[in-house]
Amino acid sequence: MSAAAWRCAHLNLDEPRLPDGPPIMRPSVTVSTGSDDADFLGVVDSGSPITVADSAFLAEAGIDLTSDEPVMELPLGLGAVFGRVPVFDVELDLVPPGDVDAANRSWLLQVAARPVWRLPFTILFGQRGWFDTYTTTIGAKDTLVHLDG
Amino acid sequence: MRAEDVERFRDRWVAVRGSDETVVADAGTLAELRATLPRIAHPQVLIRRIPSLSDPLFIGLG
Numbered sequence: 001m002s003a004a005a006w007r008c009a010h011l012n013l014d015e016p017r018l019p020d021g022p023p024i025m026r027p028s029v030t031v032s033t034g035s036d037d038a039d040f041l042g043v044v045d046s047g048s049p050i051t052v053a054d055s056a057f058l059a060e061a062g063i064d065l066t067s068d069e070p071v072m073e074l075p076l077g078l079g080a081v082f083g084r085v086p087v088f089d090v091e092l093d094l095v096p097p098g099d100v101d102a103a104n105r106s107w108l109l110q111v112a113a114r115p116v117w118r119l120p121f122t123i124l125f126g127q128r129g130w131f132d133t134y135t136t137t138i139g140a141k142d143t144l145v146h147l148d149g
Numbered sequence: 150m151r152a153e154d155v156e157r158f159r160d161r162w163v164a165v166r167g168s169d170e171t172v173v174a175d176a177g178t179l180a181e182l183r184a185t186l187p188r189i190a191h192p193q194v195l196i197r198r199i200p201s202l203s204d205p206l207f208i209g210l211g
Protein backbone atom coordinates (compact mmCIF):
# COMPACT_ATOMS: atom_id res chain seq x y z
CA MET A 1 0.00 0.00 0.00
CA SER A 2 1.24 3.45 -0.88
CA ALA A 3 2.41 5.50 2.08
CA ALA A 4 0.14 8.22 0.74
CA ALA A 5 -2.99 6.09 1.05
CA TRP A 6 -4.91 4.80 4.03
CA ARG A 7 -6.93 1.60 3.83
CA CYS A 8 -10.05 1.83 6.01
CA ALA A 9 -12.02 -1.38 6.59
CA HIS A 10 -15.75 -1.22 6.07
CA LEU A 11 -17.61 -1.30 9.38
CA ASN A 12 -20.73 -3.03 10.61
CA LEU A 13 -22.66 -0.20 12.26
CA ASP A 14 -25.10 -2.62 13.90
CA GLU A 15 -27.95 -1.80 11.57
CA PRO A 16 -30.72 -4.39 11.29
CA ARG A 17 -29.58 -7.11 8.92
CA LEU A 18 -31.19 -7.72 5.58
CA PRO A 19 -33.61 -10.63 5.96
CA ASP A 20 -31.48 -13.01 3.93
CA GLY A 21 -28.01 -11.56 4.21
CA PRO A 22 -24.91 -10.84 6.24
CA PRO A 23 -24.40 -7.59 8.19
CA ILE A 24 -24.56 -4.32 6.29
CA MET A 25 -21.03 -2.97 5.94
CA ARG A 26 -20.48 0.76 5.42
CA PRO A 27 -17.44 2.52 3.91
CA SER A 28 -16.34 4.31 7.05
CA VAL A 29 -13.67 6.75 8.16
CA THR A 30 -12.83 8.32 11.51
CA VAL A 31 -12.65 12.08 11.90
CA SER A 32 -11.99 14.57 14.67
CA THR A 33 -12.96 18.17 15.24
CA GLY A 34 -9.66 18.73 17.00
CA SER A 35 -11.04 17.72 20.37
CA ASP A 36 -8.59 15.63 22.36
CA ASP A 37 -11.20 13.35 23.89
CA ALA A 38 -13.43 12.10 21.09
CA ASP A 39 -13.42 10.96 17.48
CA PHE A 40 -16.45 10.57 15.25
CA LEU A 41 -17.59 8.10 12.64
CA GLY A 42 -18.16 9.19 9.05
CA VAL A 43 -19.53 7.26 6.07
CA VAL A 44 -18.30 7.87 2.53
CA ASP A 45 -21.04 8.06 -0.13
CA SER A 46 -19.98 8.73 -3.72
CA GLY A 47 -23.62 9.20 -4.70
CA SER A 48 -24.13 12.22 -2.46
CA PRO A 49 -23.28 15.57 -4.11
CA ILE A 50 -22.63 17.21 -0.74
CA THR A 51 -21.38 16.46 2.76
CA VAL A 52 -24.00 16.50 5.51
CA ALA A 53 -23.74 16.14 9.29
CA ASP A 54 -25.78 16.19 12.45
CA SER A 55 -26.19 19.84 13.49
CA ALA A 56 -24.69 18.95 16.87
CA PHE A 57 -21.50 17.86 15.12
CA LEU A 58 -21.21 21.29 13.48
CA ALA A 59 -21.51 22.85 16.92
CA GLU A 60 -18.77 20.47 18.08
CA ALA A 61 -16.63 21.77 15.21
CA GLY A 62 -17.00 25.32 16.47
CA ILE A 63 -19.91 26.53 14.34
CA ASP A 64 -22.50 28.71 16.07
CA LEU A 65 -25.64 27.72 14.19
CA THR A 66 -27.53 30.77 15.40
CA SER A 67 -25.01 33.50 14.63
CA ASP A 68 -22.42 32.24 12.12
CA GLU A 69 -23.15 33.15 8.51
CA PRO A 70 -23.59 30.06 6.32
CA VAL A 71 -21.84 29.83 2.97
CA MET A 72 -25.21 28.99 1.41
CA GLU A 73 -28.47 27.20 2.04
CA LEU A 74 -29.65 24.05 0.32
CA PRO A 75 -32.98 22.25 0.03
CA LEU A 76 -32.62 18.87 1.70
CA GLY A 77 -34.95 16.05 2.58
CA LEU A 78 -35.78 16.10 6.28
CA GLY A 79 -37.80 13.01 6.99
CA ALA A 80 -40.89 13.18 4.81
CA VAL A 81 -40.55 16.89 3.95
CA PHE A 82 -37.99 19.20 2.42
CA GLY A 83 -36.41 22.08 4.27
CA ARG A 84 -33.57 24.49 3.70
CA VAL A 85 -30.40 23.72 5.65
CA PRO A 86 -27.33 25.93 6.12
CA VAL A 87 -23.88 24.99 4.81
CA PHE A 88 -20.74 26.03 6.70
CA ASP A 89 -17.01 25.98 6.13
CA VAL A 90 -15.51 23.55 8.66
CA GLU A 91 -12.01 22.26 9.35
CA LEU A 92 -11.80 18.58 10.26
CA ASP A 93 -9.03 16.07 10.95
CA LEU A 94 -8.96 12.72 9.18
CA VAL A 95 -7.80 10.13 11.73
CA PRO A 96 -5.55 7.33 10.41
CA PRO A 97 -6.74 3.73 10.67
CA GLY A 98 -5.58 1.88 13.77
CA ASP A 99 -2.77 0.04 12.00
CA VAL A 100 -1.23 3.20 10.56
CA ASP A 101 1.25 5.22 12.61
CA ALA A 102 0.64 8.70 11.28
CA ALA A 103 -0.64 12.06 12.37
CA ASN A 104 -4.15 13.28 11.66
CA ARG A 105 -4.60 15.19 8.41
CA SER A 106 -6.60 18.41 8.42
CA TRP A 107 -8.70 19.69 5.56
CA LEU A 108 -11.26 22.41 5.01
CA LEU A 109 -14.65 21.44 3.67
CA GLN A 110 -18.24 22.59 3.38
CA VAL A 111 -20.76 20.71 5.52
CA ALA A 112 -24.55 21.03 5.52
CA ALA A 113 -26.15 20.97 8.98
CA ARG A 114 -29.10 18.60 9.17
CA PRO A 115 -31.21 19.11 12.31
CA VAL A 116 -32.94 15.74 12.06
CA TRP A 117 -30.38 12.95 12.38
CA ARG A 118 -30.95 9.30 13.28
CA LEU A 119 -28.13 7.67 11.37
CA PRO A 120 -25.54 5.37 13.02
CA PHE A 121 -22.72 7.77 12.17
CA THR A 122 -22.19 11.51 12.51
CA ILE A 123 -21.26 12.79 9.08
CA LEU A 124 -21.95 11.64 5.51
CA PHE A 125 -19.09 12.52 3.18
CA GLY A 126 -20.12 13.24 -0.41
CA GLN A 127 -18.62 14.58 -3.61
CA ARG A 128 -18.14 18.10 -2.26
CA GLY A 129 -16.12 17.93 0.92
CA TRP A 130 -14.65 14.46 0.43
CA PHE A 131 -14.19 13.31 -3.15
CA ASP A 132 -12.99 16.78 -4.20
CA THR A 133 -10.13 16.33 -1.71
CA TYR A 134 -9.45 12.60 -1.51
CA THR A 135 -9.39 10.25 -4.49
CA THR A 136 -11.13 7.25 -3.00
CA THR A 137 -11.53 3.65 -4.10
CA ILE A 138 -14.41 1.84 -2.45
CA GLY A 139 -14.00 -1.92 -2.65
CA ALA A 140 -15.99 -4.84 -1.33
CA LYS A 141 -14.32 -4.86 2.08
CA ASP A 142 -12.45 -1.59 2.48
CA THR A 143 -11.98 1.97 1.31
CA LEU A 144 -8.62 3.20 0.01
CA VAL A 145 -8.16 6.91 0.68
CA HIS A 146 -5.41 8.59 -1.33
CA LEU A 147 -4.04 11.44 0.75
CA ASP A 148 -2.39 13.26 -2.12
CA GLY A 149 -5.63 13.97 -3.95
CA MET B 150 -18.91 -3.67 20.13
CA ARG B 151 -20.10 -6.60 22.17
CA ALA B 152 -23.47 -7.96 21.03
CA GLU B 153 -25.03 -7.44 24.46
CA ASP B 154 -23.97 -3.79 24.45
CA VAL B 155 -25.39 -3.28 20.98
CA GLU B 156 -28.78 -4.51 22.15
CA ARG B 157 -28.58 -2.58 25.43
CA PHE B 158 -27.78 0.74 23.75
CA ARG B 159 -29.97 0.58 20.67
CA ASP B 160 -31.42 3.98 19.68
CA ARG B 161 -28.77 5.72 21.83
CA TRP B 162 -25.65 7.72 21.09
CA VAL B 163 -22.64 6.07 22.69
CA ALA B 164 -19.02 6.93 23.46
CA VAL B 165 -16.93 3.80 22.96
CA ARG B 166 -13.45 3.31 24.40
CA GLY B 167 -11.17 2.13 21.63
CA SER B 168 -9.01 -0.27 23.62
CA ASP B 169 -11.77 -2.70 24.59
CA GLU B 170 -14.93 -1.27 22.95
CA THR B 171 -16.51 -0.53 26.33
CA VAL B 172 -19.33 2.02 26.31
CA VAL B 173 -18.27 4.77 28.75
CA ALA B 174 -21.29 7.05 28.27
CA ASP B 175 -24.59 7.15 26.40
CA ALA B 176 -27.35 9.65 25.71
CA GLY B 177 -30.40 10.23 23.57
CA THR B 178 -28.75 12.81 21.33
CA LEU B 179 -25.25 13.71 20.23
CA ALA B 180 -25.50 17.07 21.98
CA GLU B 181 -26.48 15.42 25.26
CA LEU B 182 -23.62 12.96 25.00
CA ARG B 183 -21.08 15.71 24.36
CA ALA B 184 -22.39 17.57 27.39
CA THR B 185 -21.91 14.46 29.51
CA LEU B 186 -18.38 13.51 28.49
CA PRO B 187 -16.46 16.37 30.13
CA ARG B 188 -18.00 15.43 33.47
CA ILE B 189 -16.52 11.94 33.53
CA ALA B 190 -12.96 10.71 33.35
CA HIS B 191 -12.49 8.79 30.15
CA PRO B 192 -9.88 7.97 27.54
CA GLN B 193 -10.17 8.82 23.84
CA VAL B 194 -13.53 7.57 22.62
CA LEU B 195 -15.30 7.03 19.32
CA ILE B 196 -18.78 8.55 19.20
CA ARG B 197 -21.56 6.93 17.20
CA ARG B 198 -25.23 6.03 17.36
CA ILE B 199 -26.54 2.49 17.72
CA PRO B 200 -29.51 2.27 15.36
CA SER B 201 -32.92 1.12 16.46
CA LEU B 202 -34.12 -2.19 15.09
CA SER B 203 -36.97 -0.26 13.46
CA ASP B 204 -34.72 2.22 11.66
CA PRO B 205 -35.21 2.14 7.89
CA LEU B 206 -32.33 1.05 5.70
CA PHE B 207 -30.30 4.13 4.82
CA ILE B 208 -29.61 4.47 1.10
CA GLY B 209 -29.08 8.22 0.91
CA LEU B 210 -30.39 11.45 2.33
CA GLY B 211 -33.79 11.67 0.70
